[in-house]
Amino acid sequence: MNAINHAATALIINKKWPNVPIIPVLISVQLVEFLWVIFNLLGVEITTTEPVVRAVNDIHLAYMPFSHSMGATIFLAILTWLLFTYTLKRPVWGVALAAALSSHVLLDLATHVQDIAIAPGIDTPKFGTGLYGIPLIALAVEIAYGIFCWWYFQGTKLLLAAIVLLNLASLSFYWPALLGPEQLLAAEPKLFAAVIGVHIVTGLFAIWFFAKEQWGQSSGGA
Numbered sequence: 001m002n003a004i005n006h007a008a009t010a011l012i013i014n015k016k017w018p019n020v021p022i023i024p025v026l027i028s029v030q031l032v033e034f035l036w037v038i039f040n041l042l043g044v045e046i047t048t049t050e051p052v053v054r055a056v057n058d059i060h061l062a063y064m065p066f067s068h069s070m071g072a073t074i075f076l077a078i079l080t081w082l083l084f085t086y087t088l089k090r091p092v093w094g095v096a097l098a099a100a101l102s103s104h105v106l107l108d109l110a111t112h113v114q115d116i117a118i119a120p121g122i123d124t125p126k127f128g129t130g131l132y133g134i135p136l137i138a139l140a141v142e143i144a145y146g147i148f149c150w151w152y153f154q155g156t157k158l159l160l161a162a163i164v165l166l167n168l169a170s171l172s173f174y175w176p177a178l179l180g181p182e183q184l185l186a187a188e189p190k191l192f193a194a195v196i197g198v199h200i201v202t203g204l205f206a207i208w209f210f211a212k213e214q215w216g217q218s219s220g221g222a
C-alpha cells in the first residue's frame with residue numbers, strides 16, 4: 001500500500017486511543033516498511049524488477065519474510081505490547097502501538113500480489129489479494145481507504161486534499177500507460193528501496209502536519 005495510506009491509518013489509531021502520543025503511532029504504522037527499506041539496502045531482503053518498469057506490477061517484492069510476513073508482524077506486535085505494558089507500564093500504549101504495527105501487513109495483504117509469506121523460513125504459500133495486478137483499481141481502493149481514515153478522524157479539508165493529492169502523485173506508478181519516474185527503477189532495486197524510504201517520511205510528515213491541530217482531541221477512552 002502507498003505510504004500516504006499507511007500513514008493515514010494513524011488517524012484511526014489516534015481517534016481510538018487519543019491519549020497515546022502521535023509520534024510513536026506514526027512510527028508504528030510504518031515500522032514494517034522502515035525495516036523493509038533497511039533490509040533491502042543491506043541485501044537481506046530482495047526486490048526484483050522487469051526489464052522495463054511501467055507500473056507497480058513490474059516490481060516484484062521477491063523476498064521479504066523478516067519485514068513483511070505474518071509471523072514477523074505477530075512477533076513484533078507481541079514484543080511491542082509486552083515492552084509497553086510490562087516494562088514501561090503503559091498498557092494502553094501497548095495495545096494502540098501493537099494495533100498500529102499490525103495494521104501494516106494487514107493493509108499490504110489487502111493490496112499486494114501474493115508476496116507475503118507466513119513466516120521466515122516458510123517460502124510458500126505466499127498471500128495477497130492480487131489487487132496490485134490491476135494497479136489502477138488498486139489506486140482507487142487505496143484512495144477510498146485514505147478518505148475513510150480522514151472521515152473517521154473528522155479531519156480538515158486540507159488533510160483530505162493532502163491524502164488525495166499524495167495518492168495522485170503516484171498515478172504513473174499505478175497506470176502502465178502513463179510513463180513516469182518509475183522507468184528509472186528498472187534493475188535498480190536499492191534505488192527503489194531508497195525512494196520508498198523518502199515516500200514513508202513524506203507520508204508520515206504530511207499526515208502529522210495537516211492534522212497537527214487535532215491530535216488527541218477526540219473523546220475516546222485511553
Ligand SMILES: [Zn+2]
Nearest residue numbers: 001033068108
Ligand atoms: Zn509494506
